Amino acid sequence: MTAGHRIRQALALGGRLALGAVFIYASYDKLNGSQLFVDAVENYRLLPRVLLYPFAVILPWVQFVTGVCLLAGALVPGAALVSAGLYAMFLAAMASAIIRGLDISCGCFNLTAEGQRVAWGSLWPRALGLIASIYVMAASNVFEWPLSRLMRSGKGKGKETL
Amino acid sequence: MSCRVRSTFAGAAGIILVSVILALAVNTALPGGVPVLTPPPSPPGEPMDFVQVWEAFDGKDATFIDARPADEYEYGHIPGAVNVPLLERDRHLPALRREIPPDRKIIVYCDGEECEASEKLSAWLKDRGWKNVYVFTDGYPSWLAAGMEIAKGESP
Numbered sequence: 051m052t053a054g055h056r057i058r059q060a061l062a063l064g065g066r067l068a069l070g071a072v073f074i075y076a077s078y079d080k081l082n083g084s085q086l087f088v089d090a091v092e093n094y095r096l097l098p099r100v101l102l103y104p105f106a107v108i109l110p111w112v113q114f115v116t117g118v119c120l121l122a123g124a125l126v127p128g129a130a131l132v133s134a135g136l137y138a139m140f141l142a143a144m145a146s147a148i149i150r151g152l153d154i155s156c157g158c159f160n161l162t163a164e165g166q167r168v169a170w171g172s173l174w175p176r177a178l179g180l181i182a183s184i185y186v187m188a189a190s191n192v193f194e195w196p197l198s199r200l201m202r203s204g205k206g207k208g209k210e211t212l
Numbered sequence: 213m214s215c216r217v218r219s220t221f222a223g224a225a226g227i228i229l230v231s232v233i234l235a236l237a238v239n240t241a242l243p244g245g246v247p248v249l250t251p252p253p254s255p256p257g258e259p260m261d262f263v264q265v266w267e268a269f270d271g272k273d274a275t276f277i278d279a280r281p282a283d284e285y286e287y288g289h290i291p292g293a294v295n296v297p298l299l300e301r302d303r304h305l306p307a308l309r310r311e312i313p314p315d316r317k318i319i320v321y322c323d324g325e326e327c328e329a330s331e332k333l334s335a336w337l338k339d340r341g342w343k344n345v346y347v348f349t350d351g352y353p354s355w356l357a358a359g360m361e362i363a364k365g366e367s368p
Contacts, residue, residue: 081238101250103246108232111234111235112227119227129223131224155306
């Protein structure tokens with residue numbers, strides 16, 4: 051295994067653990083259903099009313115289970131796929147809110163009024179999360195992407211899963 | 213589709229399925245959470261006449277919410293009333309949650325019977341968990357016409 055390959059594997063491992071920790075932290079105070087989170091979701095004005103509550107109840111659990119899988123190293127490719135989907139969804143929702151001029155709380159971690167407002171600056175951490183999720187997926191050699199081939203370029207031939 | 217791709221999608225589907233089952237189980241088992249199914253929209257609050265509103269004001273047992281735009285509120289409002297313009301209600305929700313307990317009596321008013329903002333805002337408040345929400349049907353014009361005390365300036 052080359053040094054470059056080891057670095058890429060370490061990066062993928064670090065990304066996986068960081069993503070897992072962030073998801074668990076983000077879901078922590080929403081798991082038993084939070085009216086504040088329902089409010090936060092509603093403020094984006096993207097979902098029909100009938101879907102608000104189911105979405106606000108289920109989403110934190112998707113984050114939590116995904117976070118546990120990423121931290122524990124279980125079902126990593128599937129968890130990274132869910133993670134990428136979540137980050138893509140967050141990015142699209144935030145960008146849409148900014149474009150529509152909504153001055154709303156992000157609803158990401160802190161659900162209070164002083165919580166982070168949605169602004170252009172809110173997008174780059176989610177973009178980073180999306181890139182990290184794709185990187186973790188590529189490191190698992192799920193798809194024949196150029197990135198996957200690059201990560202297999204070391205002597206380990208990429209057979210290791212994270 | 214390769215076996216690895218299939219197993220990835222199967223893993224993702226499994227994670228989402230387990231999450232849904234856990235969400236439903238925990239939400240059912242533990243009290244205090246929000247319902248899984250969105251409740252039906254609430255009707256507007258019960259109407260209140262001037263005498264009932266004055267009694268609530270005099271007894272200080274209600275929170276008044278002014279549903280008019282900020283400039284009208286600043287020009288004059290019922291003393292102690294909080295300004296929550298109908299079109300800006302989402303922005304005020306976190307502060308309302310912090311300041312007003314769910315069982316507190318709330319009286320919403322605007323510009324009288326021709327104004328729908330108070331009715332709409334009262335239904336919106338009931339949808340969000342406040343139980344005792346009323347509408348001062350005659351609104352601020354009748355308060356002013358009766359020569360009652362008023363306050364001016366921005367919302368606290």
